[in-house]
Amino acid sequence: MSLIDKALSAVGLQLKSTNAVQWTDGRGQAGAAGTAGELVSAQSSLGLSAVWGCANLISGTLSSLPFEAIRRTEGGIAEVVRDHPLHRVIYESPNFDQTALDFWDFMNLSLELWGNAYASVVRRDGKVTALYPVHPEAMSVRRLETGRIEYRWSDNGRPFVKLDRDVFHVRGPGGNPLGGMSTLRFGLQTFSSALAAERAAASMFRNGLRPSGLIKFKEWLNAEERITAEAIVEKYQGAVNAGKPFIAEGGLEYEQITISPEDAQMLETRQFSVEEICRFFQVPPALIGHAGASTAWPTSVDQQVLMFTKFYLRRRVKRIEQAVRKQLLTPADRAAGISARINMDGLLRGDSASRASFYQTMAQIGGLTINEIRKLEGNPPVPGGDVVRMQMQNIPLSETGES
16 A cells, blocks of 8 residues: 555545546546546537437436325325425425436436535424535545544535435445445546547547549549540549449459458457447446447347336436435434435336336236226316226136126
8 A cells, every 4th residue: 555545545545546547637527547548428428329329328317207205004005295395305396406307317326426415404393495416526535533524525615514314415435435346447447448449440440541443544534634644533423323334444443442451350349349339337238329230139129128117217216216215314214214215217208118017917816996087187077987997717616697
C-alpha cells in the first residue's frame, strides 16, 4: 500500500481507481485511460451507441414504471397509500424542478454508469418532502469514527456536508456501504477498445481512398479520352444503374474492389465490442437493435425480453425498493406495513395481447373480478362486476346435474 493509500485509509477514504490513469477533460468529466489508449469517461462512453442504448434502455424502462408507497394488509394485499407524504415524492414530484420520471431516470443512469446514485433529502416533521439528485462524480464518501457515513459535495461552488440520514444513497452491485461498483471502471478496457475501434473507423473514412472499383487503361489518357472516361463513370454510377451491362472497349478493363481482410477484421471487432458492452450492462443485444450471432440463446426476441425482465431488471428493482424502504421511511412507517413498490405491471401497458391473456386467465380462475380488471384499465365499474367468477370445466361427471 502506497503512502497516499495509507493516508486516505486513515480517514476512511479510498482511491476510486487502481492502475488506470486518472484524468479530467475540459468539461469536468472525470475518467481514466485504458490499455487501448482511449480516455474513458461518462461522456465519451455514451458516445458509443451500445453504451447509450443499454444505459437508456434500463434507466428509461425503470423510470417509466409507477413508483408507489404501499401498505400490506393482514391478508397480504398491497394497497397504494396515496395520502402518505412519501408517495407524492417518489410517484409524482421529487422536487420543485423535476418530475418523477426525470428524477428516477437520472438516478438509474447514475447507477448504471457509476454504480451509485445520490440524492439530498429534505424532511419536515420527520417526513420526506423532497429529493434533490447529486451527480456521483461530485460526491465524496467516508466513514466517520462514530460509525456514521459522511457525504461531501459541491454544487455551483457551494459546499455541502451531510450525514447518511440526510442523503439517499442507492448502491450498485457489489461494493460496500461506501459505494457500489462502477461499470465505467470495471468496463474500462472494453470501453477503451470500443472507442479505439470507432476512432480507427472514423479515420479510415476521413483519410482513406475507398473507391468501389477501378477502370484501367493501358496508356495515359489525353484530354478528350479523359472526358470520355468520366462520362462512362457517370453513366454507371448510382443505385438505378446497378446491374447494367458494362461495355469495355479500347483496352479498358474494370476491376471491382472488395473489402480487405484488415477492414473486415475491424468490422468484426466493432461487432464484438457491442456484444461485450451488452454483457456489462446485462442487456440482450436484440433489445438495442443489434442482431448478434444467429446462434444466440434464446433466439426468440420475446424470450430475450422475458429473460431481461426476470433476471436483470428484477434485481435492480429490488435494490431501489429496499433502499427507499430503509432510508426514507420511518421505523413507525415500516412497523405499520408501509413499503415502496416499483409496479412492474406497467410493462404490460404496451403489450395488449399479453395483457388480455393475463386478464382472461385471472378472471377464469377467480383471481380478479370484472370490475378489478376494469379498474386496472382505467374504466368505471359495471353492475354485477364485483362477483368472483370461474370456469366450470373439469368437474366430476357426477356433479354435472347439480351445476
